[in-house]
Amino acid sequence: MNIGIWILGNQLSHENTALIASLSEQKNSKILFIESLNHVQERRYHQQKLMFIWSAMRHFAEELKADNWQVDYKIDLDFFPVLNKWILENNLQELRLMSPVDRPFLSMINTWKLPCKIVFYPNNNFLWQPEEFKQWASNRKRLILEDFYRESRKKWQILLTENQQPVGGKWNLDKENRQPPKKNLSPPQPLFFPPDNITLEVKNYLSTLDIDTYGNNDNFHWAVTRKDALKVLNHFLDRGLENFGKYQDAMITNQEFMWHSLISPYLNIGLLNPLEVIKAVEKTYLEKNYPLNSVEGYIRQILGWREYMYGIYHYVKEDYFQSNYFNHQQPLPEFFWDSKKTKMNCLKQVLKQTENTGYAHHIQRLMIISNYGLIAGISPQALENWFHSAYIDAYDWVMQTNVLGMGQFADGGVLASKPYASSANYINKMSDYCSNCQYNYKEKIGENACPFNYLYWDFLRRHEDKLKSQGRMSLVLKHLEKISPEEWEKIDKKLDYKVALLDRT
Numbered sequence: 001m002n003i004g005i006w007i008l009g010n011q012l013s014h015e016n017t018a019l020i021a022s023l024s025e026q027k028n029s030k031i032l033f034i035e036s037l038n039h040v041q042e043r044r045y046h047q048q049k050l051m052f053i054w055s056a057m058r059h060f061a062e063e064l065k066a067d068n069w070q071v072d073y074k075i076d077l078d079f080f081p082v083l084n085k086w087i088l089e090n091n092l093q094e095l096r097l098m099s100p101v102d103r104p105f106l107s108m109i110n111t112w113k114l115p116c117k118i119v120f121y122p123n124n125n126f127l128w129q130p131e132e133f134k135q136w137a138s139n140r141k142r143l144i145l146e147d148f149y150r151e152s153r154k155k156w157q158i159l160l161t162e163n164q165q166p167v168g169g170k171w172n173l174d175k176e177n178r179q180p181p182k183k184n185l186s187p188p189q190p191l192f193f194p195p196d197n198i199t200l201e202v203k204n205y206l207s208t209l210d211i212d213t214y215g216n217n218d219n220f221h222w223a224v225t226r227k228d229a230l231k232v233l234n235h236f237l238d239r240g241l242e243n244f245g246k247y248q249d250a251m252i253t254n255q256e257f258m259w260h261s262l263i264s265p266y267l268n269i270g271l272l273n274p275l276e277v278i279k280a281v282e283k284t285y286l287e288k289n290y291p292l293n294s295v296e297g298y299i300r301q302i303l304g305w306r307e308y309m310y311g312i313y314h315y316v317k318e319d320y321f322q323s324n325y326f327n328h329q330q331p332l333p334e335f336f337w338d339s340k341k342t343k344m345n346c347l348k349q350v351l352k353q354t355e356n357t358g359y360a361h362h363i364q365r366l367m368i369i370s371n372y373g374l375i376a377g378i379s380p381q382a383l384e385n386w387f388h389s390a391y392i393d394a395y396d397w398v399m400q401t402n403v404l405g406m407g408q409f410a411d412g413g414v415l416a417s418k419p420y421a422s423s424a425n426y427i428n429k430m431s432d433y434c435s436n437c438q439y440n441y442k443e444k445i446g447e448n449a450c451p452f453n454y455l456y457w458d459f460l461r462r463h464e465d466k467l468k469s470q471g472r473m474s475l476v477l478k479h480l481e482k483i484s485p486e487e488w489e490k491i492d493k494k495l496d497y498k499v500a501l502l503d504r505t
């Protein structure tokens with residue numbers, strides 16, 4: 001039988017299940033990669049995302065050739081015609097493919113009438129298969145990350161004593177992981193890689209294309225092979241992990257990466273495997289006796305959050321992407337596409353960093369950008385589209401859950417137990433951004449009042465009824481009573497959305 005294996009740009013693992021299933025038939029198998037130009041024009045992608053994926057695909061194709069696979073690499077407009085032609089030309093009887101992680105992509109494939117049988121293999125970029133998650137979730141009154149995380153720890157036997165209890169006595173040490181940044185902190189230098197010939201070739205090619213993109217690729221430093229992705233992981237184990245927990249939520253101007261691991265791009269395209277990362281972190285803990293809050297906190301991100309988000313994405317209804325609990329309709333402000341156009345320093349810093357790297361860490365994404373979107377009433381779908389454009393590690397599975405569910409509370413509480421909304425106080429506590437801002441983080445209504453303050457209070461007032469039904473918001477809502485009618489009048493004056501949202505310099 002002649003077999004075709006189609007490898008997608010986020011399935012670049014030598015353990016790709018379609019490849020593994022074909023090992024014994026290698027001589028009769030051909031592999032296909034497709035760079036689709038129409039696909040990348042569905043939205044404005046970050047230039048570094050395009051470079052990263054295409055370079056990693058081209059490197060992986062070379063690695064497979066060196067392993068004696070027959071590989072075809074096509075650059076064309078659309079997936080279907082290329083695939084169709086390739087199947088006919090090679091007289092293939094079966095097309096094998098590791099299941100795509102994103103639902104729209106899978107639905108698109110399922111509409112195609114291909115000239116041969118197509119067989120899907122389970123996706124092993126995650127530890128939990130969607131069916132296993134569904135089984136875990138069914139019959140539960142409420143889905144809670146903490147329950148799932150404990151189950152995951154037990155299932156994979158991570159950080160457990162012989163009696164199946166958590167090492168150190170507690171399952172979750174999150175309370176120890178919220179330290180504000182101190183003065184003169186010096187996070188480790190990230191491990192960067194100068195672009196090699198293949199990456200430069202992609203960069204040149206990109207410059208010839210007439211497509212709409214975001215950000216810049218002046219400083220592309222990402223790893224594009226498994227070998228280098230492993231170096232990034234080891235660098236983190238040596239220099240980042242020890243202090244990861246303590247400063248996990250802290251933000252400092254010009255310190256884009258802090259103690260974060262920078263491995264989401266690699267996990268999400270298969271260059272690293274989640275279990276190997278988790279095991280390596282556990283082993284480092286045993287060898288180096290690093291603080292448990294860092295080690296547990298880090299493992300929770302991958303074994304807990306990452307798996308949970310993926311599971312929820314496949315568990316919820318297909319129309320989840322349209323969720324809009326607060327019915328927010330404001331358009332995306334122009335400054336999201338150009339950081340120079342805002343005076344709000346926190347947003348300016350995170351957006352500038354995103355333009356230059358395609359990266360921001362979790363709290364920057366959640367409590368600066370997403371928080372602003374939520375309290376300003378921006379359409380969750382417009383915001384999701386922007387996130388998908390802006391970040392090098394963005395895919396549909398991770399956008400819907402993180403942006404719509406966690407960041408915008410657009411699903412009404414399926415994922416988060418309360419909206420992640422905050423005023424400038426939190427930002428001032430966890431960053432140094434406010435000290436260099438023309439707005440005053442302490443002012444709610446004055447001349448220099450920080451937009452995060454009046455937008456926050458207005459958000460609470462606008463949605464008081466809906467928020468009352470969220471038990472965890474009642475304390476915060478009580479503060480609304482303390483605002484006098486005169487103060488509301490002044491807040492209302494501030495709430496000229498054109499000024500608040502477009503906020504040009």
Ligand code: FAD
Binds near residue numbers: 260262267306399
């Ligand atoms: P670290 O802080 O070192 O964390 C380790 C790993 O944990 C990450 O690499 C990631 O794989 C995993 N992780 C932690 N939290 C999550 C989470 N909530 N969802 C999924 N994985 C998680 N992650 C993406 O991979 N792609 C995205 O496009 C993305 N967009 C986000 C948008 C918003 C609004 C929010 C709130 C979060 C988003 N995240 C996304 C999750 C998280 O912010 C990133 O995974 C993380 O910042 C990546 O950087 P890092 O590898 O240095 O992470």
Ligand code: SF4
Binds near residue numbers: 345346423424
């Ligand atoms: Fe952001 Fe307000 Fe602080 Fe300025 S004062 S950095 S706008 S939170």
